[in-house]
Amino acid sequence: MIFEETFTLPNGVEIPKLGLGTWRIADDAVVSIVRDAIGVGYRHIDTAQAYANERGVGEGLRAALSVGGMARDDVFLTSKLAAESKSYDDAKQRIDTSLNTLGVDHVDLMLIHSPQPWAEFRDGARFDEGNLEAWRALEDAYAAGKLRAIGVSNFERADLDNLLDNGTVAPMVNQILAHVGNTPFDLIDYSRSKGMLVEAYSPVAHGAVLQNARLAALAEKYEVGIAQLCIRYCLQLGLLPLPKTTNVDHMRSNAALNFEISGADMETLKLADNTDYGAASAFPVFGKKRHPDARH
Structure with a gap:
């Protein structure tokens, strides 16, 4: 079962x-x-300060633990430092606020959510000093035992180099947008070469791939759904997928991954056409901007 499998940071x-x-x-x-x-079997929950739902995630975690006979450390909890936090004092305060809001004494993984504030995402401005300040706050919280691991999200090569060259602790994770039709292999390879695990958010392309006839035909070959095919694709690339759903049946099907995509079909998926996200191109977390990686 996929729920029992782990990567090691x-x-x-x-x-x-x-x-x-x-x-x-x-x-x-x-x-x-x-x-x-958690009742279905998930042992890894991903949230963020920008999602404004840390309180609810913490409440849901405690509710599941109370009926499941599990301990806090049986569930891996990730959150992300707000992209706008680019000073040590602000980041330090926000880390502590996340712990209080979640109602936990430690977070398993905390990431800097973006190298730029969302309103300036990928606009070309550099925030190297601010990212180092935020990173130093994460390093200190990690040393204090408040965080079990630290990393980044949406960081490109130059952003990673800034932390690698000037930080004390190397990032352990880079969480990026990656899915069939948009797989940034160069960034994935570079992150891995520096020892990072790469996580794939939106592995089903915000649902845009679910109407893709070619993917439907390939999924049918394996007797699975398109979402399962896309999630399995990420796993076979060595990525950690983070599918989002509010439907319990979909939670179960997204985890029904006991099949293997052939090498030839993986090559086909790697070369899939760029994905048109449609209305999902304007991501609310990016301040209503169109994500620059969204394909049209």
Whole structure:
């Protein structure tokens, strides 16, 4: 079962190979979703300060643990430092606020959500000093035992080099947008060459691939759904996928991954056409901007 499989981070911490994303799930609604996901078998929940649902994620976690006979450390919890946080003092305060909001004494993984504030995402401005300040706050929280692992999200090569060259602890994770039709192999390879695990958010392309006839035909060959095919694709690339769903049946099917995509079919998927996200190109977390990696 995929729920029992883990990757090992550079510091020896084990992280479940499949996580549940919680982006765009309201704080009140996420309580039952997290509880249900853990009940289904998920042991990895991904949230962020920008999602404004940390309180609900924490409540859902406690509800699941109370009925499941599990301990806090049986579930891997990820959150992300707000992209706008580019000073040490602000980042330090926000880390502590996340712990309080989640109602936990430690977070298993915390990431800098973006190298730029969302309003300036990929606009060309550099925030090297601010990212180092935020990173130093994460390093200190890691040293204090508040965080079991630290990393980044949406960081490109130059952003990674800034932390690698000037930080004390190397990032352990780079969480990026990656899916069939948009797989940044150069960035994945570079992140790995520096010892990072690469996580894939939106592995089903915000649902845009679910109407793709070619993917439907290939999924039918394996007697699975398109979402399962896309999630399995990420796993076979050595990525950690973070599919998001609010539907319990989809939670189960997204984890039904006991099949293997052939080498030839993997090559076909790697060469898939760029994905048109349609209306999903304007991501709310990016300040209503169109994500620059969104393909049209």
